[in-house]
Amino acid sequence: METTVIPKSSAVFKTLVRADMATLFSNRRSVVISLLVPLIILVSWKPLVKVMGGPFALSTAITIGLMAIGLMGYTLSVSRDRDKGIFQRLRVAPVPTWAIMSSRIFIQLVMIMVLTLLVFIVGYQYDKITLSTEGYLLTFGVAILGGAVYLSLGQLIVGLIKTAETINAVTRLTYFLFIMVGMFGEMGTLGPQVKEGVHWSPYGSVKLMLAASMEPAKWTHDTTITVWVCLGYIIVFAGIGIKKFKWNSK
Amino acid sequence: MTADPDKYILKVDGLGVTYGDFVAVKDVGFNVLQGEIFGLLGPNGAGKTSTLSAIEGLLKFKQGTIIVDGQDVQQKPLYAKASMGVQLQSTSFQPELNVVQILQLFSGIYGVPKNKDEIKEMLKDIKLEDHAHKKFGQLSGGQQQRVSLVIATIHNPKLVLLDEPTTGLDPQSRRQLWERIEAIKAKGHAVLLTTHSMEEAEAVCDRIAIIDHGRVIAIDTPQALVDKHRDDPEVIAVSRRGKITLEDVFIGLTGTAVRD
Numbered sequence: 001m002e003t004t005v006i007p008k009s010s011a012v013f014k015t016l017v018r019a020d021m022a023t024l025f026s027n028r029r030s031v032v033i034s035l036l037v038p039l040i041i042l043v044s045w046k047p048l049v050k051v052m053g054g055p056f057a058l059s060t061a062i063t064i065g066l067m068a069i070g071l072m073g074y075t076l077s078v079s080r081d082r083d084k085g086i087f088q089r090l091r092v093a094p095v096p097t098w099a100i101m102s103s104r105i106f107i108q109l110v111m112i113m114v115l116t117l118l119v120f121i122v123g124y125q126y127d128k129i130t131l132s133t134e135g136y137l138l139t140f141g142v143a144i145l146g147g148a149v150y151l152s153l154g155q156l157i158v159g160l161i162k163t164a165e166t167i168n169a170v171t172r173l174t175y176f177l178f179i180m181v182g183m184f185g186e187m188g189t190l191g192p193q194v195k196e197g198v199h200w201s202p203y204g205s206v207k208l209m210l211a212a213s214m215e216p217a218k219w220t221h222d223t224t225i226t227v228w229v230c231l232g233y234i235i236v237f238a239g240i241g242i243k244k245f246k247w248n249s250k
Numbered sequence: 251m252t253a254d255p256d257k258y259i260l261k262v263d264g265l266g267v268t269y270g271d272f273v274a275v276k277d278v279g280f281n282v283l284q285g286e287i288f289g290l291l292g293p294n295g296a297g298k299t300s301t302l303s304a305i306e307g308l309l310k311f312k313q314g315t316i317i318v319d320g321q322d323v324q325q326k327p328l329y330a331k332a333s334m335g336v337q338l339q340s341t342s343f344q345p346e347l348n349v350v351q352i353l354q355l356f357s358g359i360y361g362v363p364k365n366k367d368e369i370k371e372m373l374k375d376i377k378l379e380d381h382a383h384k385k386f387g388q389l390s391g392g393q394q395q396r397v398s399l400v401i402a403t404i405h406n407p408k409l410v411l412l413d414e415p416t417t418g419l420d421p422q423s424r425r426q427l428w429e430r431i432e433a434i435k436a437k438g439h440a441v442l443l444t445t446h447s448m449e450e451a452e453a454v455c456d457r458i459a460i461i462d463h464g465r466v467i468a469i470d471t472p473q474a475l476v477d478k479h480r481d482d483p484e485v486i487a488v489s490r491r492g493k494i495t496l497e498d499v500f501i502g503l504t505g506t507a508v509r510d
Contacts, residue, residue, distance in 0.1 A: 004319060004320075004321060004329045004332050004333050005332065005361065006328045006329055006332045006361065007332070007358075007359065007360060007361025008361070011358065011361065011363075012358070012359050012361075014358075015354075015355060015358030015359050015363075016355075016359065018354075018355075018358075019344065019347060019351065019354075019355040022346065022347055022351055023344050023346045023347065026346035026347075027346060081344070084342040084345070085338065085340055085342040086342050086343065086344055088308060088338060088342075089336075089338055089342055089343065090359070091307070091308060092306045092307065092308065092331060092334075092336040092338065093331060093336075093356065093359045093360060094328045094329075094331040094332040094359070094360065094361070095331075095359050096328065247308075248308075
């Protein structure tokens with residue numbers, strides 16, 4: 001009897017990444033738009049940089065970009081592919097399910113790196129914001145952790161909601177709420193209780209962590225607690241999102 | 251190639267599928283032999299899709315076993331999947347990818363990567379060499395089915411599963427697809443297909459199983475089923491032109507009520 005050979009996981013993963021990259025490249029207009037939002041905020045906040053400081057502006061821009069990537073990019077692509085039966089077609093092939101999702105997440109991580117780099121470049125070119133070498137390196141690492149918070153939130157949404165239309169509406173609403181309540185809430189405009197709530201929310205935690213990573217000397221015990229809070233968000237959101245996730249929307 | 255009765259590629263035994271309290275499939279069993287085209291027929295909601303999904307590894311089942319080329323689909327799912335090629339009912343590929351990119355993706359994940367020349371040759375074989383850089387959604391229904399079929403056989407699998415492959419095709423495309431399915435059989439592959447077309451079942455299937463209310467109610471060659479049931483009162487009652495057809499037998503066995 002002939003022995004059945006299954007393809008190597010690494011080769012399968014590489015093939016999936018290549019296809020997901022080609023898909024991302026085809027959708028480059030929407031990618032550019034999602035990257036433009038944080039950059040526009042960074043540019044339009046030029047007068048605030050002198051008052052609030054460079055790390056404040058950069059961390060806000062990166063946080064908003066991470067939200068766009070996690071909530072809009074990942075969530076919408078997963079819900080659409082589930083709705084169209086693309087996942088089912090991949091699942092009948094000898095592909096481990098982890099490889100299908102890991103490839104998607106890998107693409108989003110690449111997007112996070114590109115976003116962070118772009119924010120640094122625009123921040124320097126336009127606002128002359130510079131960080132120490134440790135600051136740049138630490139921010140890249142923390143941006144990945146922050147991105148994981150929003151990717152896991154996206155996973156929670158696609159895990160709990162099945163239809164692509166509802167997911168689309170919920171992610172847009174969540175994105176809008178985080179930006180509006182987050183930005184105004186942290187400035188205290190919406191009252192002290194909202195300010196406290198925003199501080200520990202996914203928006204506030206990620207932003208605080210990013211701002212601290214840009215100035216490692218100012219890293220405090222409060223920042224370390226925020227890192228643990230973010231890890232908690234990731235475990236809870238991703239845990240529920242993966243457990244409840246269905247590969248088929250029917 | 252003639253089917254070898256001693257060499258089964260697919261063995262379904264005592265399969266049971268439930269969704270909550272609803273029993274979709276109960277004690278279903280059949281074998282598909284090497285070099286055989288086997289048809290799974292049944293009204294809507296009879297349990298065809300659940301049976302096929304269980305074979306494809308898309309759903310977990312608690313009762314029965316499914317063996318594909320010696321591999322248990324629940325114990326060794328990746329090995330079983332590597333032995334089968336699948337064409338799903340509603341074939342969906344990433345709409346952003348063109349035909350070449352789709353072929354590169356699936357040849358890669360089945361572990362048989364193809365270079366540009368090989369892909370060109372494959373497209374020439376299905377008469378789509380001029381559509382290489384078209385998106386899948388830009389192809390006609392017949393062209394899409396040809397691409398799906400070539401993907402289902404890209405890794406030379408022992409078993410090919412085709413879920414209603416000719417639905418929505420014009421007669422020319424349907425005939426062409428039948429020829430392609432018969433060519434797959436001629437290469438020694440086993441084919442399991444589901445269809446609502448009795449004409450298709452008679453034209454291409456060596457044996458068929460009729461499934462209803464989650465159970466297999468008949469298995470045989472199309473002609474043997476007609477011969478066996480031609481005198482059944484239920485079959486004669488639904489016969490339209492005096493001559494008993496496979497469709498008469500099918501309706502006689504499964505009833506005249508329309509299923510949703």
